[in-house]
Every structure is written in C-alpha cells, then in structure tokens.
Amino acid sequence: MxxxxxxxxxxxxxxxxxxxxxxxxxxxxxxxxxxxxxxxxxxxxxAGIIKGRVAVLDADKLGLPVSVFVSVETSDHSASWLGKFHEAVQNTPEIVGAWRMSGDVDYLLHVVVPDIAAYDSFYRKLIEMVPLRNVSSRFAMERMKEGALPI
CATH class of the missing domain: 1.10.10.10 (Winged helix-like DNA-binding domain superfamily/Winged helix DNA-binding domain)
Known part of the structure; x- marks a missing residue:
C-alpha cells in the first residue's frame, strides 16, 4: 500500500x-x-492496516480485575515446542496479549483473571501444557493508560 x-x-x-x-x-x-x-x-x-473493529470492554465491570504480566523463559526453542506454546497461547482465553521478546525473557504474556486463585489455576494449566524453564509474574496495581496507537 x-x-x-x-x-x-x-x-x-x-x-x-x-x-x-x-x-x-x-x-x-x-x-x-x-x-x-x-x-x-x-x-x-x-491492506491489513485496519485489522478489525472492536469494543473496548471494562475488565473490572466484567469481573476480571486482575491483570498479570507473565515473563516466560524456555530452554527449548524447537519448532515442536514453539508449536505447542503457540497453540497453548491461542487456546487460553485468560491470555489477552502475547509477545516474543528479545533479551533475557523469551515471551511476555498479558493475562486477565478474576482473582489470585484463578491466576494460580491458569499458571498450573500453563506449565502442564508446555515445559517452561522459568515463569515470573508481575501483578498490575493500577492501569495508568490504555489507548490507541500514536498515528
């Protein structure tokens, strides 16, 4: 274009x-x-510039107030592992964003859940789906900004 x-x-x-x-x-x-x-x-x-049109929903009002940023490290970078991980990410509704990273972390996941118990359940399910070397979770305390791309 x-x-x-x-x-x-x-x-x-x-x-x-x-x-x-x-x-x-x-x-x-x-x-x-x-x-x-x-x-x-x-x-x-x-041209794929507009990928879709969505409604921005209020996670708190929908009973999903806990946002967790999950750093994932793996020692396996094979195509087989990547396929399993990609499938796990796509099929896990709690994961609302996922990025492959550079640096000391391989992947960063944005996870939304109703409470800490639900996060624990998500975590247990994730480590059963794919072998991981290290998982580190950071819980968001406050959403300071959420917005559109700076066009």
Whole structure:
C-alpha cells in the first residue's frame, strides 16, 4: 500500500478512538463525502492496516480485575515446542496479549483473571501444557493508560 496521507491518518485516529462512528460522521470530520471515505477505509482494511473493529470492554465491570504480566523463559526453542506454546497461547482465553521478546525473557504474556486463585489455576494449566524453564509474574496495581496507537 502506498504511503498514508493526512486524511487516511485522520480516519485511522477517528476509528481508533471510536470504531462505532458512522461512515457519514467520519467523512464529515475528515472533509470528504461518504463514498471516497468508504473507499479509503476499504483500502486500508484490504491492506491489513485496519485489522478489525472492536469494543473496548471494562475488565473490572466484567469481573476480571486482575491483570498479570507473565515473563516466560524456555530452554527449548524447537519448532515442536514453539508449536505447542503457540497453540497453548491461542487456546487460553485468560491470555489477552502475547509477545516474543528479545533479551533475557523469551515471551511476555498479558493475562486477565478474576482473582489470585484463578491466576494460580491458569499458571498450573500453563506449565502442564508446555515445559517452561522459568515463569515470573508481575501483578498490575493500577492501569495508568490504555489507548490507541500514536498515528
């Protein structure tokens, strides 16, 4: 896809802030009519820039107030192990984010659970699914910022 112009970036900022905006609202805010605005959005979807549109949910109000950042180290970097780990990450709903890292930690997981007992259950399940060398958990005390990409 060619470089994003200022109108594309404005559309992306609007969608990132509120994906429920109507096409007409977005078009009006960026100074276009609906059809060219729709074409830009469609082009960015097809290019994979817009991967989807989601609702941002309140974890506390849904009974999932505990956020844990889990550092995972492994001594096995084989394709077989990676396949098992990838499957475990994809099939574990408590894991809401996962990254392969550089440095002394191999993977970083963002886990949400209702309480410490549920985290303990998650942890036991994780270490049964794949062999791990070291797991370190850090419990979030306060969410200070959550937002859109700086477009």
């Amino acid at each position: 060619s470089e994003l112009d200022p109108i594309d970036r404005s559309i992306l900022r609007l969608l990132a802030a509120d994906a429920s905006l109507s096409l007409n609202d977005i078009a009006e805010k960026v100074g276009l009519t609906a059809t060219p605005c729709w074409k830009r959005i469609k082009r960015m979807e097809e």
